[in-house]
Amino acid sequence: MYSQRVVRAARIPIRNSLPARSVQWLPQRRKLHLAPPFLLDDYIPRYHLLSAIDASKKRSAAYAHLRNCNLCPRLCGVNRYDKTGTCLIGAETVKVNVIAPHFGEGHHGSGSVFFSGCNLRCVFCQNHDIAHKRNGQDLTPEELGEWYIKLQNVGNVHNINLITPEHVVPQVVLSILHARELGLNVPIIYNTSAFDSLASIELLDGLVDIYLPDFKVWKGTTSKRLLKVDNYAETAMESVKAMHAQVGDLCFTPDGIAKKGLLVRHLVMPGYESEGQEIMKWIASNVSKDVFVNIMEQYHPDAHVGKPKHPRRSAATEPGGDAGPQETVRYEEINRHVTQEEISTVRQAAEKAGLWRFCDPPKHDGFNI
DSSP: OEOOOOOOOOEEEEEEEOOOOGGGEEEEEEOOOOOOOGGGOOOOOOGGGGHHHHHHHHHHHHHHHHSSSSSSTTOOOOTTEEEEEOOOOOOSSEEEEEEESSSSSSTTEEEEEESSSOOOOOOOOTTHHHTTOSOOOOEEEHHHHHHHHHHHHHTTSSSSEEEGGGHHHHHHHHHHHHHHHHHHHHHHEEOOOOOOOHHHHHHHTTTEEEEEEBBOOOOOHHHHIIIISHHHHHHHHHHHHHHHHOOOOOOEEETTTEEEEEEEEEEOOOHHEEEEEEEHHHHHHHTTOOOOEEEOOOOOOOOOOOOOOOOOOOOGGSSOOOOOOOEEEEEEEGOOOHHHHHHHHHHHHHHHHHHOOOOOOOOOEEEEE
């Protein structure tokens, strides 16, 4: 994900007023290409800075949210101990599809936890089998926290990456607090669609180190058609600003590993590059020009896109009428891959708006985090 240079120890001579034969050799680190505000000497996960009293308040608040669910803007208001809302997930467990290190990010990978279920219904969902079909195993918050410890101690991962957790925030909060008591000591990443309520982001304050929202679309008509919600952009704007207020811009330790801050992603959609342009302008003008941005190009037709569309009944199909229209595919306008020109258009808009920190492949001997 985040491109930074590997730091290697080098032995170089340190000369002083002594004779040449007294030259001293000391190890010195090769410098990262990072401005000082984004470089941390060391980092302590935020959940370790919570007092016992604050942790207890978080637990109580988590249980309260489950009894009157307002974790996303759908505001179902259900008691999840009795019934489920839109996400179809109850209170006592979470459903997890995959828990494993995800390699290609840093030296040892990211400890990825893919939650099943979602509070959106994106017709193009790139993780459709996980988010829409609710496949996986049921885990209590305590069992989930114990998995974090396994990822840390056995997988030696750099972080715990919670993927699509918007609908299970109370259980996530309880799992982090439990794992803290068991010795968890790596940053927590909240990997979200940005369709979060402010109450949910407030509950996570002090527990999440890196917020990783995916700002999907800009127009209300687009979110209604493709995400099946009316107020997506307004919600995402509030959520992203609240996330940034908690953790600031993305920062790294000298080994090139991200430890805290905000990273905003945008998946470029075929034919919708103008909405990506507006999102980039908004980030630069309303959050920070130092926001780390990942303009993603891996969109491909998935989920409901490209499925056959049944022809509607019309007078032509009645007895004695002509043959009906030919069957077409659903969401035909996005039934293709995105072009390089569309991706470049969004990137150029971001640069023009003043954004400069992008998630690009490394052009040196480093690695992607």
